[in-house]
Amino acid sequence: MFSSNEKLTRLMRHVLKLHRSHVDRLIRDYDVYPGQPPLLMRLSQQDGQSQRELAAGMLVKPATLTVMLGRMEKTGLVSRAPDDRDQRVTRVYLTDKGRIAAEAVMRAIEEVEARCFEGFLPEERLLLRRFVLQMHDNLSEWKPD
Amino acid sequence: MFSSNEKLTRLMRHVLKLHRSHVDRLIRDYDVYPGQPPLLMRLSQQDGQSQRELAAGMLVKPATLTVMLGRMEKTGLVSRAPDDRDQRVTRVYLTDKGRIAAEAVMRAIEEVEARCFEGFLPEERLLLRRFVLQMHDNLSEWKPD
DNA sequence: AGGTTAAAATTAGCTAGCTAACTAAAAATA
DNA sequence: TATTTTTAGTTAGCTAGCTAATTTTAACCT
Numbered sequence: 001m002f003s004s005n006e007k008l009t010r011l012m013r014h015v016l017k018l019h020r021s022h023v024d025r026l027i028r029d030y031d032v033y034p035g036q037p038p039l040l041m042r043l044s045q046q047d048g049q050s051q052r053e054l055a056a057g058m059l060v061k062p063a064t065l066t067v068m069l070g071r072m073e074k075t076g077l078v079s080r081a082p083d084d085r086d087q088r089v090t091r092v093y094l095t096d097k098g099r100i101a102a103e104a105v106m107r108a109i110e111e112v113e114a115r116c117f118e119g120f121l122p123e124e125r126l127l128l129r130r131f132v133l134q135m136h137d138n139l140s141e142w143k144p145d
Numbered sequence: 146m147f148s149s150n151e152k153l154t155r156l157m158r159h160v161l162k163l164h165r166s167h168v169d170r171l172i173r174d175y176d177v178y179p180g181q182p183p184l185l186m187r188l189s190q191q192d193g194q195s196q197r198e199l200a201a202g203m204l205v206k207p208a209t210l211t212v213m214l215g216r217m218e219k220t221g222l223v224s225r226a227p228d229d230r231d232q233r234v235t236r237v238y239l240t241d242k243g244r245i246a247a248e249a250v251m252r253a254i255e256e257v258e259a260r261c262f263e264g265f266l267p268e269e270r271l272l273l274r275r276f277v278l279q280m281h282d283n284l285s286e287w288k289p290d
Numbered sequence: 291a292g293g294t295t296a297a298a299a300t301t302a303g304c305t306a307g308c309t310a311a312c313t314a315a316a317a318a319t320a
Numbered sequence: 321t322a323t324t325t326t327t328a329g330t331t332a333g334c335t336a337g338c339t340a341a342t343t344t345t346a347a348c349c350t
Contacts, residue, residue: 007258008270009164010183011277012157014204018284019154021308034308035336038155052298059159064337066300071335088298088345113152118283124276125153131265131273132156138263139163166338179338180306197328209307211330216305233315233328 019112026108030101031075035068037105043078043094044102050089077101164257171253175246176220180213182250188223188239189247195234222246 024034032040038058043049051069055062069092072078077098083089094102117125169179177185183203188194196214200207214237217223222243228234239247262270 007254008274008277009161009258009261011274011281013161015277015280015284016154016158016161017204018281022284022287033335050298059162060336061338062299063301063339068336070300086298086346090299109152112284113154115283115287116154116280119279120276127272128276129153129156131269131276132153132160134264135160135261136156136163138260139160139167139257142167142260162337178305195328205306206308207329208309208331213306215330231316231328235329 015116019116022112022115023105023108026111027101027104030104031077031097032101032105033071036072036077037109039065039068039072040077040094040098040102040105041109043092044099044106048091048093050083050091052089054092072098160261164261167257167260168250168253171256172246172249175249176222176242177246177250178216181217181222182254184210184213184217185222185239185243185247185250186254188237189244189251193236193238195228195236197234199237217243 020034023037027037039054042054042057049057051062051065055065058065069078069080073080076095079093079095080090081093083091120128165179168182172182184199187199187202194202196207196210200210203210214223214225218225221240224238224240225235226238228236265273
Protein backbone atom coordinates (compact mmCIF):
# COMPACT_ATOMS: atom_id res chain seq x y z
CA MET A 1 0.00 0.00 0.00
CA PHE A 2 2.84 2.41 0.71
CA SER A 3 5.63 2.02 -1.80
CA SER A 4 9.09 2.69 -0.50
CA ASN A 5 9.52 5.94 -2.40
CA GLU A 6 6.28 7.25 -1.00
CA LYS A 7 7.00 10.38 0.97
CA LEU A 8 7.36 9.64 4.65
CA THR A 9 5.40 12.74 5.55
CA ARG A 10 2.42 11.45 3.62
CA LEU A 11 2.54 8.25 5.59
CA MET A 12 2.71 10.23 8.82
CA ARG A 13 -0.29 12.25 7.76
CA HIS A 14 -2.25 9.10 7.23
CA VAL A 15 -1.25 7.68 10.59
CA LEU A 16 -2.38 10.83 12.35
CA LYS A 17 -5.66 10.73 10.49
CA LEU A 18 -6.22 7.19 11.74
CA HIS A 19 -5.24 8.29 15.23
CA ARG A 20 -7.73 11.11 15.24
CA SER A 21 -10.56 9.02 13.86
CA HIS A 22 -10.03 6.36 16.52
CA VAL A 23 -10.14 8.96 19.28
CA ASP A 24 -13.26 10.47 17.72
CA ARG A 25 -14.98 7.13 17.66
CA LEU A 26 -14.23 6.48 21.32
CA ILE A 27 -15.71 9.77 22.50
CA ARG A 28 -18.66 9.91 20.17
CA ASP A 29 -21.15 10.09 23.03
CA TYR A 30 -19.78 13.20 24.70
CA ASP A 31 -20.61 15.97 22.20
CA VAL A 32 -16.89 16.39 21.55
CA TYR A 33 -15.86 17.25 17.99
CA PRO A 34 -12.58 16.38 16.24
CA GLY A 35 -10.51 19.44 17.12
CA GLN A 36 -11.66 19.71 20.69
CA PRO A 37 -9.76 16.95 22.56
CA PRO A 38 -6.53 18.98 22.81
CA LEU A 39 -8.47 21.87 24.28
CA LEU A 40 -10.21 19.70 26.86
CA MET A 41 -6.90 18.12 27.84
CA ARG A 42 -5.26 21.48 28.38
CA LEU A 43 -8.14 22.81 30.41
CA SER A 44 -8.25 19.75 32.61
CA GLN A 45 -4.56 20.22 33.29
CA GLN A 46 -5.10 23.88 34.12
CA ASP A 47 -8.53 25.41 34.26
CA GLY A 48 -9.21 29.07 33.64
CA GLN A 49 -6.55 29.79 31.05
CA SER A 50 -6.90 32.76 28.73
CA GLN A 51 -7.73 32.17 25.10
CA ARG A 52 -4.33 33.43 24.10
CA GLU A 53 -2.60 30.94 26.38
CA LEU A 54 -4.76 28.13 25.07
CA ALA A 55 -4.16 29.06 21.46
CA ALA A 56 -0.42 29.19 22.02
CA GLY A 57 -0.41 25.85 23.80
CA MET A 58 -2.50 24.20 21.11
CA LEU A 59 -0.44 25.73 18.29
CA VAL A 60 -3.57 27.21 16.81
CA LYS A 61 -4.57 30.75 15.90
CA PRO A 62 -6.68 32.76 18.37
CA ALA A 63 -9.36 33.26 15.74
CA THR A 64 -9.76 29.51 15.44
CA LEU A 65 -10.28 29.24 19.15
CA THR A 66 -12.87 31.98 19.29
CA VAL A 67 -15.14 30.06 16.96
CA MET A 68 -14.44 26.72 18.58
CA LEU A 69 -15.19 28.03 22.06
CA GLY A 70 -18.44 29.52 20.83
CA ARG A 71 -19.55 26.07 19.74
CA MET A 72 -18.35 24.43 22.94
CA GLU A 73 -20.16 26.99 25.03
CA LYS A 74 -23.29 26.15 23.10
CA THR A 75 -22.88 22.42 23.72
CA GLY A 76 -22.17 23.20 27.36
CA LEU A 77 -18.61 21.89 27.64
CA VAL A 78 -16.99 25.17 28.69
CA SER A 79 -17.88 28.58 30.06
CA ARG A 80 -16.15 31.91 29.58
CA ALA A 81 -15.68 34.80 31.96
CA PRO A 82 -13.71 38.04 31.65
CA ASP A 83 -10.59 38.41 33.77
CA ASP A 84 -10.98 40.72 36.77
CA ARG A 85 -7.75 42.60 36.36
CA ASP A 86 -7.63 42.88 32.58
CA GLN A 87 -10.89 43.36 30.76
CA ARG A 88 -9.28 42.32 27.50
CA VAL A 89 -8.69 38.74 28.46
CA THR A 90 -11.33 36.05 28.59
CA ARG A 91 -10.74 33.04 30.81
CA VAL A 92 -12.10 29.64 29.90
CA TYR A 93 -13.42 27.11 32.39
CA LEU A 94 -14.61 23.52 32.13
CA THR A 95 -18.22 22.92 33.12
CA ASP A 96 -19.17 19.72 34.94
CA LYS A 97 -20.15 18.21 31.61
CA GLY A 98 -16.83 19.39 30.22
CA ARG A 99 -14.92 17.72 33.03
CA ILE A 100 -16.66 14.43 32.40
CA ALA A 101 -15.96 14.73 28.68
CA ALA A 102 -12.33 15.59 29.39
CA GLU A 103 -11.85 12.44 31.40
CA ALA A 104 -13.36 10.35 28.64
CA VAL A 105 -11.08 12.07 26.16
CA MET A 106 -8.07 11.35 28.33
CA ARG A 107 -8.93 7.67 28.53
CA ALA A 108 -9.55 7.54 24.78
CA ILE A 109 -6.22 9.16 23.97
CA GLU A 110 -4.35 6.84 26.32
CA GLU A 111 -6.01 3.87 24.70
CA VAL A 112 -5.26 4.95 21.15
CA GLU A 113 -1.74 5.93 22.07
CA ALA A 114 -1.15 2.53 23.65
CA ARG A 115 -2.39 0.82 20.50
CA CYS A 116 -0.39 3.10 18.30
CA PHE A 117 2.92 2.22 19.92
CA GLU A 118 2.21 -1.41 20.61
CA GLY A 119 5.29 -3.51 20.02
CA PHE A 120 7.66 -0.58 20.43
CA LEU A 121 10.54 -1.00 22.81
CA PRO A 122 11.11 1.91 25.19
CA GLU A 123 14.33 2.79 23.44
CA GLU A 124 12.56 2.72 20.09
CA ARG A 125 10.03 5.19 21.40
CA LEU A 126 12.85 7.45 22.52
CA LEU A 127 14.57 7.14 19.19
CA LEU A 128 11.35 7.98 17.37
CA ARG A 129 10.90 11.03 19.56
CA ARG A 130 14.44 12.11 18.80
CA PHE A 131 13.78 11.78 15.08
CA VAL A 132 10.59 13.78 15.20
CA LEU A 133 12.23 16.46 17.32
CA GLN A 134 14.99 16.72 14.76
CA MET A 135 12.42 17.10 11.98
CA HIS A 136 10.78 19.80 14.05
CA ASP A 137 14.03 21.67 14.56
CA ASN A 138 14.95 21.36 10.90
CA LEU A 139 11.66 22.89 9.80
CA SER A 140 11.26 25.54 12.46
CA GLU A 141 14.75 26.99 12.16
CA TRP A 142 14.28 27.35 8.46
CA LYS A 143 14.08 30.96 7.43
CA PRO A 144 13.12 31.35 3.76
CA ASP A 145 16.17 32.15 1.65
CA MET B 146 9.04 23.66 24.22
CA PHE B 147 8.01 20.02 24.06
CA SER B 148 8.26 18.36 27.45
CA SER B 149 9.20 14.73 27.41
CA ASN B 150 5.77 13.51 28.48
CA GLU B 151 4.16 15.45 25.66
CA LYS B 152 2.38 13.03 23.41
CA LEU B 153 4.49 12.09 20.43
CA THR B 154 1.52 12.32 18.12
CA ARG B 155 1.01 15.95 19.07
CA LEU B 156 4.59 16.65 18.15
CA MET B 157 4.12 14.89 14.82
CA ARG B 158 1.03 16.95 14.16
CA HIS B 159 3.02 20.12 14.68
CA VAL B 160 5.82 18.94 12.41
CA LEU B 161 3.36 18.22 9.63
CA LYS B 162 1.78 21.61 10.10
CA LEU B 163 5.17 23.22 9.66
CA HIS B 164 5.81 21.03 6.64
CA ARG B 165 2.59 22.07 5.00
CA SER B 166 3.05 25.76 5.70
CA HIS B 167 6.54 25.68 4.19
CA VAL B 168 5.26 24.04 1.03
CA ASP B 169 2.42 26.57 0.88
CA ARG B 170 4.82 29.44 1.13
CA LEU B 171 6.97 28.13 -1.70
CA ILE B 172 4.06 27.79 -4.13
CA ARG B 173 2.20 30.92 -3.19
CA ASP B 174 2.37 32.30 -6.73
CA TYR B 175 0.67 29.41 -8.49
CA ASP B 176 -2.98 29.63 -7.29
CA VAL B 177 -2.46 26.38 -5.41
CA TYR B 178 -4.21 26.03 -2.05
CA PRO B 179 -3.10 23.94 0.94
CA GLY B 180 -4.86 20.67 0.18
CA GLN B 181 -4.11 20.65 -3.52
CA PRO B 182 -0.44 19.64 -3.78
CA PRO B 183 -1.16 15.92 -3.32
CA LEU B 184 -3.72 16.06 -6.09
CA LEU B 185 -1.39 17.83 -8.49
CA MET B 186 1.37 15.31 -7.73
CA ARG B 187 -0.91 12.37 -8.43
CA LEU B 188 -2.17 13.85 -11.65
CA SER B 189 1.30 14.65 -12.88
CA GLN B 190 2.25 11.02 -12.25
CA GLN B 191 -0.81 9.80 -14.10
CA ASP B 192 -3.14 12.14 -15.89
CA GLY B 193 -6.81 11.41 -16.49
CA GLN B 194 -7.60 9.43 -13.36
CA SER B 195 -11.16 9.12 -12.17
CA GLN B 196 -12.25 11.01 -9.09
CA ARG B 197 -12.70 7.77 -7.23
CA GLU B 198 -9.14 6.69 -7.99
CA LEU B 199 -7.80 10.07 -6.94
CA ALA B 200 -9.76 10.09 -3.71
CA ALA B 201 -8.55 6.61 -2.83
CA GLY B 202 -4.95 7.51 -3.60
CA MET B 203 -5.12 10.70 -1.59
CA LEU B 204 -6.90 8.99 1.32
CA VAL B 205 -9.70 11.50 1.12
CA LYS B 206 -13.45 11.17 0.69
CA PRO B 207 -14.95 11.56 -2.80
CA ALA B 208 -17.17 14.38 -1.57
CA THR B 209 -14.10 16.32 -0.53
CA LEU B 210 -12.66 15.95 -3.99
CA THR B 211 -15.80 17.08 -5.74
CA VAL B 212 -15.65 20.45 -4.02
CA MET B 213 -11.90 20.78 -4.38
CA LEU B 214 -11.98 20.02 -8.11
CA GLY B 215 -14.73 22.56 -8.58
CA ARG B 216 -12.44 25.22 -7.18
CA MET B 217 -9.46 24.03 -9.18
CA GLU B 218 -11.49 24.04 -12.36
CA LYS B 219 -12.39 27.63 -11.60
CA THR B 220 -8.75 28.62 -11.07
CA GLY B 221 -7.87 26.76 -14.26
CA LEU B 222 -5.56 24.09 -12.85
CA VAL B 223 -7.56 21.07 -13.99
CA SER B 224 -10.31 20.11 -16.40
CA ARG B 225 -12.90 17.35 -16.15
CA ALA B 226 -14.41 15.15 -18.83
CA PRO B 227 -16.78 12.19 -18.60
CA ASP B 228 -15.40 8.75 -19.46
CA ASP B 229 -16.40 7.39 -22.88
CA ARG B 230 -17.21 3.87 -21.77
CA ASP B 231 -18.82 4.57 -18.41
CA GLN B 232 -20.92 7.68 -18.11
CA ARG B 233 -20.73 7.56 -14.34
CA VAL B 234 -17.04 8.25 -14.10
CA THR B 235 -15.46 11.65 -14.51
CA ARG B 236 -11.81 11.83 -15.51
CA VAL B 237 -9.56 14.64 -14.35
CA TYR B 238 -6.81 16.22 -16.45
CA LEU B 239 -4.13 18.78 -15.78
CA THR B 240 -4.31 21.94 -17.84
CA ASP B 241 -1.12 23.63 -19.04
CA LYS B 242 -1.33 25.94 -16.06
CA GLY B 243 -1.86 22.91 -13.87
CA ARG B 244 1.22 21.20 -15.25
CA ILE B 245 3.36 24.23 -14.52
CA ALA B 246 1.95 24.42 -11.00
CA ALA B 247 2.52 20.71 -10.49
CA GLU B 248 6.19 21.08 -11.33
CA ALA B 249 6.55 23.95 -8.91
CA VAL B 250 4.81 21.87 -6.26
CA MET B 251 7.14 18.97 -6.91
CA ARG B 252 10.19 21.19 -6.48
CA ALA B 253 8.73 22.70 -3.31
CA ILE B 254 8.00 19.33 -1.75
CA GLU B 255 11.47 18.04 -2.57
CA GLU B 256 12.97 21.13 -1.02
CA VAL B 257 10.95 20.92 2.16
CA GLU B 258 11.48 17.18 2.42
CA ALA B 259 15.22 17.67 2.07
CA ARG B 260 15.17 20.25 4.85
CA CYS B 261 12.96 18.11 7.00
CA PHE B 262 15.33 15.16 6.99
CA GLU B 263 18.56 17.10 7.02
CA GLY B 264 21.12 15.41 9.21
CA PHE B 265 19.42 12.03 9.01
CA LEU B 266 21.56 9.08 8.07
CA PRO B 267 20.07 6.79 5.43
CA GLU B 268 19.61 4.04 7.99
CA GLU B 269 17.88 6.48 10.32
CA ARG B 270 15.45 7.34 7.59
CA LEU B 271 14.73 3.68 7.08
CA LEU B 272 14.27 3.13 10.76
CA LEU B 273 11.88 6.05 10.98
CA ARG B 274 9.89 4.66 8.09
CA ARG B 275 9.73 1.30 9.81
CA PHE B 276 8.43 2.95 12.97
CA VAL B 277 5.76 4.91 11.17
CA LEU B 278 4.70 1.84 9.22
CA GLN B 279 4.33 -0.05 12.46
CA MET B 280 2.20 2.74 13.89
CA HIS B 281 0.11 2.57 10.75
CA ASP B 282 -0.37 -1.17 11.05
CA ASN B 283 -1.18 -0.95 14.74
CA LEU B 284 -3.92 1.58 14.11
CA SER B 285 -5.38 0.19 10.92
CA GLU B 286 -5.71 -3.36 12.11
CA TRP B 287 -7.57 -2.19 15.17
CA LYS B 288 -11.19 -3.18 15.07
CA PRO B 289 -13.16 -1.56 17.91
CA ASP B 290 -13.80 -4.01 20.70
C1' DA C 291 -2.74 63.90 31.58
C1' DG C 292 -3.32 62.88 26.69
C1' DG C 293 -2.13 60.67 22.57
C1' DT C 294 -0.03 56.70 20.71
C1' DT C 295 1.08 51.97 20.59
C1' DA C 296 0.44 47.24 21.80
C1' DA C 297 -2.35 43.27 23.10
C1' DA C 298 -6.78 40.16 23.42
C1' DA C 299 -10.50 38.88 21.29
C1' DT C 300 -13.87 38.94 17.59
C1' DT C 301 -15.71 38.96 12.82
C1' DA C 302 -15.78 37.97 7.92
C1' DG C 303 -14.51 35.14 4.39
C1' DC C 304 -11.95 31.69 2.63
C1' DT C 305 -10.10 26.29 1.93
C1' DA C 306 -10.19 21.41 3.69
C1' DG C 307 -12.22 17.69 5.57
C1' DC C 308 -16.10 14.88 7.18
C1' DT C 309 -20.99 12.41 7.08
C1' DA C 310 -25.50 11.63 5.26
C1' DA C 311 -28.73 11.89 1.80
C1' DC C 312 -29.43 12.05 -3.04
C1' DT C 313 -29.11 11.24 -8.42
C1' DA C 314 -27.87 8.81 -12.27
C1' DA C 315 -25.73 5.18 -14.64
C1' DA C 316 -24.04 0.47 -14.91
C1' DA C 317 -24.10 -4.32 -13.39
C1' DA C 318 -26.22 -8.22 -11.42
C1' DT C 319 -29.99 -11.10 -10.89
C1' DA C 320 -34.51 -13.17 -10.79
C1' DT D 321 -36.36 -8.57 -19.94
C1' DA D 322 -37.51 -6.16 -15.78
C1' DT D 323 -36.17 -5.36 -11.26
C1' DT D 324 -32.79 -4.78 -7.86
C1' DT D 325 -28.31 -3.64 -6.32
C1' DT D 326 -24.04 -1.46 -6.70
C1' DT D 327 -21.08 2.31 -8.01
C1' DA D 328 -19.54 7.35 -9.22
C1' DG D 329 -20.41 11.62 -8.28
C1' DT D 330 -22.85 15.57 -6.25
C1' DT D 331 -25.16 18.40 -2.71
C1' DA D 332 -26.09 20.12 1.90
C1' DG D 333 -24.55 21.08 6.23
C1' DC D 334 -21.37 20.67 9.62
C1' DT D 335 -16.32 21.40 12.22
C1' DA D 336 -11.39 23.01 11.84
C1' DG D 337 -8.06 25.86 10.36
C1' DC D 338 -6.16 30.01 8.19
C1' DT D 339 -5.53 35.35 7.12
C1' DA D 340 -6.88 40.10 7.33
C1' DA D 341 -9.40 43.68 9.27
C1' DT D 342 -11.88 45.61 13.46
C1' DT D 343 -12.89 46.63 18.25
C1' DT D 344 -11.86 47.21 22.91
C1' DT D 345 -8.88 47.64 26.63
C1' DA D 346 -4.39 48.18 28.74
C1' DA D 347 0.20 49.98 28.65
C1' DC D 348 3.57 53.26 27.24
C1' DC D 349 5.67 57.67 26.58
C1' DT D 350 6.37 62.41 25.99
